[in-house]
Amino acid sequence: MSLVARSVTKAFGGITAVNSVSFEIAAGELVGLVGPNGSGKTTLLNILGGQLTPDSGAVTLDGKRIEGLAPERIAHHGLLRMFQHTRIFPRISALDNLLVAGRALGLGPQAALRKAEQLLDELRLREVMELDGANLSGGQQKLLEFGTCFMVPPHIALLDEPFAGVHVTMKQIMADVIRRRHAAGQTFLIVSHDMPVILELCPRSICMNAGSVIADEDTRSVLSDPRVMEAYLGGATV
Amino acid sequence: MQHFHHRIALEFTLVLGVLAVVACLPVVITNPYWLGVIIVSMYFALLASGWNLLAGYTGQFSLAPACFAMIGAYTTGLLAHYFSAPPWFGIAAAMVVAGGVGSLLGRIVLRLRGPYLALTTLSFAEVIRVVIGNSYNVTRGDLGLNVPGIFDSRLAYYFLFLAVLVLVQIALFALLKARVGLYLQAIRDDEVAAASRGVNVVFWKTAAFTISAAVSGLAGALYGHFSQLVSPELGLIFQTGLVISMVVIGGIGSLVGPVVGALLVYIASEWLRDVGGYHLIVFALLVILFSRFFREGLWGLVRRALAPARAPLPAATVKRGWL
Numbered sequence: 001m002s003l004v005a006r007s008v009t010k011a012f013g014g015i016t017a018v019n020s021v022s023f024e025i026a027a028g029e030l031v032g033l034v035g036p037n038g039s040g041k042t043t044l045l046n047i048l049g050g051q052l053t054p055d056s057g058a059v060t061l062d063g064k065r066i067e068g069l070a071p072e073r074i075a076h077h078g079l080l081r082m083f084q085h086t087r088i089f090p091r092i093s094a095l096d097n098l099l100v101a102g103r104a105l106g107l108g109p110q111a112a113l114r115k116a117e118q119l120l121d122e123l124r125l126r127e128v129m130e131l132d133g134a135n136l137s138g139g140q141q142k143l144l145e146f147g148t149c150f151m152v153p154p155h156i157a158l159l160d161e162p163f164a165g166v167h168v169t170m171k172q173i174m175a176d177v178i179r180r181r182h183a184a185g186q187t188f189l190i191v192s193h194d195m196p197v198i199l200e201l202c203p204r205s206i207c208m209n210a211g212s213v214i215a216d217e218d219t220r221s222v223l224s225d226p227r228v229m230e231a232y233l234g235g236a237t238v
Numbered sequence: 239m240q241h242f243h244h245r246i247a248l249e250f251t252l253v254l255g256v257l258a259v260v261a262c263l264p265v266v267i268t269n270p271y272w273l274g275v276i277i278v279s280m281y282f283a284l285l286a287s288g289w290n291l292l293a294g295y296t297g298q299f300s301l302a303p304a305c306f307a308m309i310g311a312y313t314t315g316l317l318a319h320y321f322s323a324p325p326w327f328g329i330a331a332a333m334v335v336a337g338g339v340g341s342l343l344g345r346i347v348l349r350l351r352g353p354y355l356a357l358t359t360l361s362f363a364e365v366i367r368v369v370i371g372n373s374y375n376v377t378r379g380d381l382g383l384n385v386p387g388i389f390d391s392r393l394a395y396y397f398l399f400l401a402v403l404v405l406v407q408i409a410l411f412a413l414l415k416a417r418v419g420l421y422l423q424a425i426r427d428d429e430v431a432a433a434s435r436g437v438n439v440v441f442w443k444t445a446a447f448t449i450s451a452a453v454s455g456l457a458g459a460l461y462g463h464f465s466q467l468v469s470p471e472l473g474l475i476f477q478t479g480l481v482i483s484m485v486v487i488g489g490i491g492s493l494v495g496p497v498v499g500a501l502l503v504y505i506a507s508e509w510l511r512d513v514g515g516y517h518l519i520v521f522a523l524l525v526i527l528f529s530r531f532f533r534e535g536l537w538g539l540v541r542r543a544l545a546p547a548r549a550p551l552p553a554a555t556v557k558r559g560w561l
Contacts, residue, residue, distance in 0.1 A: 049434055050433075050434075051430060051434070070433065070440075071430075071433040071434045072433045072434075072435075072436050072437055072438050072439065075433075075434055075435060075436040076436055080434070080435070081434055083430075083431070083434075087428050087430060087431035087434075088427075088428070088431065089423065089424050089427035089428060089431065089432075090427055090428075091423065091426070091427050091491075092242055092420070092423050092424070092427065093241055093242065095241050096241060096242045096420055096423075099420055100420045100421065100424045100432065100435055100437065101435040101436060103417040103420060103421075104417070104421065104432075104435055104436035104437045104438075105435070105436040106436075109417075129241075130241055133427075145431075148435055
């Protein structure tokens with residue numbers, strides 16, 4: 001399933017956070033979204049996920065317009081997301097956190113339970129599955145939220161900073177899940193400041209700066225692009 | 239603490255156990271006054287259960303449960319007064335009208351949270367109470383409206399309230415045990431996350447308002463037929479405060495907490511009636527203490543005491559390199 005953004009623009013007051021952004025992600029692609037802080041990456045993800053409505057422009061998921069739809073409808077269309085600041089349900093168990101997504105996205109009770117248990121094993125969270133979300137470590141909370149994106153096979157998963165502040169073991173677990181799912185044909189858009197991870201995981205990357213796309217090609221070329229270096233380092237040399 | 243299905247099944251068993259004890263009380267309590275006290279405590283248990291669905295499970299801190307009870311009481315009262323409608327019809331209509339008004343209020347406050355939600359629902363409740371109080375030509379205002387009774391026997395009312403309370407607990411258990419229970423708690427914890435995982439937040443929040451108001455309307459209608467008088471006093475903010483203190487003391491966000499809290503608080507308040515208004519100070523202090531130190535109320539304390547000690551978690555191991 002392809003995700004296409006055409007001239008997407010969003011301003012807050014006098015600041016244009018996303019300025020006429022266009023890109024196309026084909027089914028089965030694994031794409032990195034990089035850029036310095038404040039470049040508009042999270043705002044763009046909020047538009048794609050339905051948390052924000054763009055001022056102008058169009059977003060299509062497999063040809064269907066989804067911009068401005070309620071987030072739950074976008075989720076039902078197969079676009080699932082993980083937030084930059086972890087958003088889990090703190091007062092229900094880790095298992096129930098996964099079941100919410102499974103049941104809401106159409107799985108029956110037994111199918112949801114089986115899938116949740118399989119994911120808990122895959123993410124090595126089975127030991128803590130009965131703990132409330134609030135009682136998990138920060139890394140486990142990230143893993144749990146990551147897992148909610150895979151309760152049903154997403155057509156596309158938007159992952160906002162999945163590796164930020166996470167222990168190396170948990171990074172490995174997430175990276176392995178992404179690789180396996182990608183090999184099985186799932187589509188990903190991953191926001192990260194962790195360039196080595198992006199370089200290793202994502203064949204293609206998009207770089208944003210000041211709300212606009214400044215580079216969109218294979219990851220190695222993007223990371224060595226002078227405009228990207230300028231955006232990240234502000235003209236300084238290393 | 240535990241998979242929600244296991245937790246709620248345990249709570250449901252306990253609440254049925256508590257109500258089984260209540261069913262046996264008339265064997266030892268034959269004094270009509272104390273039977274009346276327990277009947278009123280069951281009225282509050284219904285209100286507390288309805289409010290708990292909205293505030294405890296869905297996170298919508300409404301200050302209108304007593305208002306919906308008043309709406310329910312006046313629905314059946316007015317139907318009986320003007321149309322000689324039988325009580326059973328009036329009670330069913332009370333649920334429909336209160337639920338409908340609750341649904342409307344739910345849509346109005348859909349995007350409000352915290353103090354804004356509380357203040358809006360409080361303002362709504364006061365407006366309805368003042369309108370009913372001032373509509374003398376229709377409602378007889380503060381004089382109240384006479385409502386026909388259903389039974390002559392106080393014991394019959396006792397078992398009617400008990401049967402309705404059991405049915406409401408069964409309905410709430412069935413509702414919460416299904417996927418709805420997870421959705422409501424997800425909405426309580428984080429609406430944005432719930433929506434992004436496919437939960438229809440607008441629909442389920444409105445549904446919670448509707449069901450909660452319908453339960454309150456049912457309670458109010460039953461109370462109207464029991465007391466044979468409905469007045470705007472049913473909707474006083476003091477009544478809502480009492481409901482909230484019952485839920486907080488018993489244990490918010492559980493099936494058993496509101497029922498135990500309502501029985502304990504109301505029976506204790508009658509028991510302490512001789513000390514005048516001081517018992518209200520005691521309950522206010524208890525609410526402050528529970529809110530500060532025991533947020534899960536009496537049921538939370540019991541649950542913690544029963545929770546098995548956990549073994550330490552196994553240490554994670556790094557597989558290879560950094561990825």
